[in-house]
Amino acid sequence: MPVAFRENINRCYQCGKCSTGCPIAEAMDMLPHQVIHLLALGMEARVRPLNTPWLCAGCYTCAVRCPNDIDVTAVMGELREKAIAAGAPCPCPDVLAFHRNFLRDLKRRGRIHELRMMGEYNLLTRRxxxxAALASKMLLKGRLPLRAPRALRGFKRWVRKAGRL
Ligand code: SF4
Ligand code: SF4
Incomplete structure (x- = not known):
């Protein structure tokens, strides 16, 4: 029984245009159009262990190129959401750690403090x-502020409101 997706993946006729434009395709276990094919066949379990949704950079090239208006980028995002909701092991734990770290900072102040984020991410991934070498060069050139940026005014209110939607 095929699993429902917010996008109508059944419109896909496997032209492959999404995959030929994907800048990350070479690093993916399976190409985006092949992932869509498996999903349309109801084989989401075959997709779970793949790195494809996790390496997706969200560039929207696939979505723009699709002749059937399938937002493949959104499908990749939905696959990640579903995997997290199901507590499935992530094939790319570093990518998941990066997403979580980025969002934590964003939720806190609406802005990213690059130095903190980079340091915490490296600790989380045990490297x-x-x-260090790049950070020290950037610090010397004043491209990496030591101090965290001020929180955006009213940002916490927006986050609370979004949580209620
Ligand atoms: S959004 Fe993701 S899958 Fe689509 S082209 Fe970009 S990297 Fe590839
Ligand atoms: S571009 Fe659209 S129709 Fe073509 S393979 Fe990709 S998802 Fe399917």
């Missing part, structure tokens, strides 16, 4: 000194 604390990975960006």
């Amino acid at each position: 604390p000194f990975r960006d």
Whole structure:
């Protein structure tokens, strides 16, 4: 029994245009059009262990190129949401750690503090000194502020409101 997606993936006729334009295709376990095909056949379980939805950069090239107006980018996002909701093991834990870290900062102040985010991400992924050389160069050139930016005014209210929607 095919699982329902917000996008009508049954409109896909496997032209492959989404995959030929994808800048990350080479690194993916399976190409976007193949993922859509499996989903249309109701084989979401086959897609779960793949890195494809997790490596998707959300660039929307596939969505723009699709002749059937299928938002493949949204499907990739929905696959990630479903995997997290189901508590499935993530094939790309570093990517998941990055997403969570980014969102935590965003929810806190509506802005990203790059230095904190980079440091915490490197700690979470157990490579604390990975960006040390680059960070010190950027600090010297004043491209990496030490202080966290001020929170956007009213941002916490927007987050609370969005949570109620
Ligand atoms: S949105 Fe994702 S799947 Fe689509 S082209 Fe960009 S990287 Fe590839
Ligand atoms: S571009 Fe659209 S119709 Fe073509 S394979 Fe991709 S999802 Fe299917």
